[in-house]
Amino acid sequence: MRSAAVAIARRWAGPASLALAALLGSCASLAPRAPLKLTILHTNDHHGRFWTNADGEYGMAARKTLIDRIRAEVAASGGQTLLLDGGDVNTGVPESDLQDAEPDFKGMNLLGYDASAVGNHEFDKPPAVLAKQRTWVNYPLLAANIYKDGQRMFQPYAVFERGGYKIAVMGLTTDDTQKMVLPANIAGIEFRKPADEAAKLLPELRGQADMVIAATHMGHYPDGNRGVNAPGDVEMARQVRGLDLIVGGHSQNPVCMAAENQRNEAYVPGQACAPDRQNGTWIVQAHEWGKYCWTC
Ligand SMILES: [Zn+2]
Numbered sequence: 001m002r003s004a005a006v007a008i009a010r011r012w013a014g015p016a017s018l019a020l021a022a023l024l025g026s027c028a029s030l031a032p033r034a035p036l037k038l039t040i041l042h043t044n045d046h047h048g049r050f051w052t053n054a055d056g057e058y059g060m061a062a063r064k065t066l067i068d069r070i071r072a073e074v075a076a077s078g079g080q081t082l083l084l085d086g087g088d089v090n091t092g093v094p095e096s097d098l099q100d101a102e103p104d105f106k107g108m109n110l111l112g113y114d115a116s117a118v119g120n121h122e123f124d125k126p127p128a129v130l131a132k133q134r135t136w137v138n139y140p141l142l143a144a145n146i147y148k149d150g151q152r153m154f155q156p157y158a159v160f161e162r163g164g165y166k167i168a169v170m171g172l173t174t175d176d177t178q179k180m181v182l183p184a185n186i187a188g189i190e191f192r193k194p195a196d197e198a199a200k201l202l203p204e205l206r207g208q209a210d211m212v213i214a215a216t217h218m219g220h221y222p223d224g225n226r227g228v229n230a231p232g233d234v235e236m237a238r239q240v241r242g243l244d245l246i247v248g249g250h251s252q253n254p255v256c257m258a259a260e261n262q263r264n265e266a267y268v269p270g271q272a273c274a275p276d277r278q279n280g281t282w283i284v285q286a287h288e289w290g291k292y293c294w295t296c
Pocket residue numbers: 088119120121217249250251
């Protein structure tokens with residue numbers, strides 16, 4: 001399969017924030033299929049921002065307006081869409097925290113998320129709250145590297161069909177989670193090295209899908225300079241060759257590159273954004289909270 005990411009220099013009107021990756025793929029070795037034009041919409045680190053803030057910025061209603069507009073535009077041009085999230089729905093504002101993020105998880109259903117990574121903040125509350133939240137969502141919460149009593153605690157991946165192509169999405173969660181939350185909340189739970197789990201899953205997913213994506217909550221650390229943090233998306237892409245795209249979260253950055261291995265820290269919403277690319281894998285992340293608009 002060949003795939004190429006296309007930077008779209010376009011500013012979306014509206015207060016919500018999304019990053020957009022367009023991947024065009026064709027598969028010469030299989031029976032002829034029409035080329036797939038796939039638009040991947042992604043968010044991460046929502047952190048309870050289901051309402052607009054005092055300045056009228058972001059909020060899930062605005063996000064839905066934007067997503068629906070993009071979906072309609074893509075459909076009108078013969079394309080397909082996938083909506084992914086990089087995790088950390090929980091924790092940020094009292095209106096959400098006091099309701100165990102019920103508006104947020106149910107809002108994500110209404111926005112039509114296809115899948116989400118599990119973030120470390122999904123373990124901020126006692127296990128009974130996470131269990132309740134899992135019953136609220138109608139899309140898969142994915143984590144291949146979280147084990148409870150020796151078994152995977154979440155669905156490790158999901159396979160989506162778009163335009164006759166299969167797209168596998170695996171979920172991965174930072175192993176730093178074990179030192180970021182109350183021990184009582186993760187009793188019996190093990191966070192294995194995400195890259196090791198990705199390497200194990202990749203051949204299986206390559207065998208059944210045309211494209212393999214990782215929805216991660218691991219952080220983007222330019223050139224792998226991660227300080228005290230567990231390895232993030234850059235390190236995983238370098239270790240595990242064969243992922244087409246990583247949709248990330250956790251470090252809460254606009255992953256727009258100024259040069260190789262150098263993130264543009266002066267990035268301003270509305271500018272064109274060049275995603276990171278490591279070892280053949282595209283890496284994207286949409287900052288946080290759905291708070292501004294950008295497209296990749
Ligand atoms: Zn996080």
